[in-house]
Amino acid sequence: MKKNAPPSAASSSRRISGQTWFLGASILAFLAVGWLMLFHDGRGNNNLAEAASRFKLEDIPFDGRQAFEYLKQLCAIGPRPSGSKGMETQQELLQKHFEKLGAKVEYQRFHGSHPETGAPVPMANLIVRWHPEAKKRILLCAHYDTLPLPLLDARNPQGIFVGANDNAGGVAILMQLAEEIPKNKYEYGIDFVLFDGEEFIFAPEQRHFLGSEHFARQYRDHPPAFHYRWGVLLDMVGAKDLKIYQERNGMFWKDTQPLVREIWKVAARLEVKEFIPRQKDAIEDDHIPLHEIGKISCIDIIDFNYPPWHTEGDTPDKCSPLSMAKVGWVVSEWLKGAK
Ligand SMILES: [Zn+2]
Secondary structure, three states, rough: EEEEEOOOOOOOOOOOHHHHHHHHHHHHHHHHHHHHHHOOOOHHHHHHHHOOOOOOOOHHHOHHHHHHHHHHHHHHHOOOOOOHHHHHHHHHHHHHHHOOOOEEEEEEEEEEEOOOOEEEEEEEEOOOOOOOOOOOEEEEEEEEEOOOOOOOOOOOOOOOOOOOOHOOOOOOOOOOHHHHHOHHHHHEEEEEEEEOOOOOOOOOOOOOOHHHHHHHHHHOOOOOOEEEEEEEEEEEEEOOOOOOEEHHHHHHHOHHHHHHHHHHHHHHOOOOOOOEEOOOOOOOOHHHHHHHHHOOOOEEOOOOOOOOOOOOOOOOOOHHHHHHHHHHHHHHHHHHHHO
């Protein structure tokens, strides 16, 4: 995912050297801070202290401990970028997991290309269907590829990136949610879609969102027999210090505004205060192609306040079962009452 870049921003495919890259990253970071200050509504600091709910793990019906176990299992595979052995191992693990719980699993295969060599890279979105016959459906999604290298790691940008929060956390919450879906009744059929090629990049200006773009184009060009009423994307939802503001695009688009309000209302009812009912960042993420190409009313649940982002430090110890429990609980409760 990319931060703060408005969807219309032009992107260049220029290759830049390490030094320029570091300078560029510093300037970007500086601009980002400026941007945040500009758009901050000035009440944030007071609210930050309040944004922690009193819950302990055992108070929450969504099993955060198990979700965190899944997160660790995914990270134990090691790096899982598009086209890698790690991705293949992860796919086997996920397919087994979801099929065991009674879902129908399919791969939507396509080819991306290596942004530096141009070589074709096999990619696949993993689609997990619950009640596949239902004509009205909800899309819950996350990306399951990891950044190939920890590009923002000041010490070791060629090091190892396991993507605990970005985005094993989102995948792991869906793995845990899968445990309860067969036990409940829903007004909608539900699809989990795990996107590949979200960030198969070796420099920040390269093309993101290959999987969600492909998925959205297929949905547009070969309309299925069903319709997605809503879409919810989970990205970076496992950090210890959880604060989830309303992502700006979701509040900007008229069709998704009610969904953002509804989910934050569910969080308020449950007293999960980490869902903060105010806007902060505009994030370029998989929800943009889903909305702009697929015309799916999809929002992004994302906590962008995460210092180890795109560094070697994005490891399970920066995440927490309690944060995962809170996010999983809100999504699960919303899903049960989704209209
Ligand atoms: Zn990322």
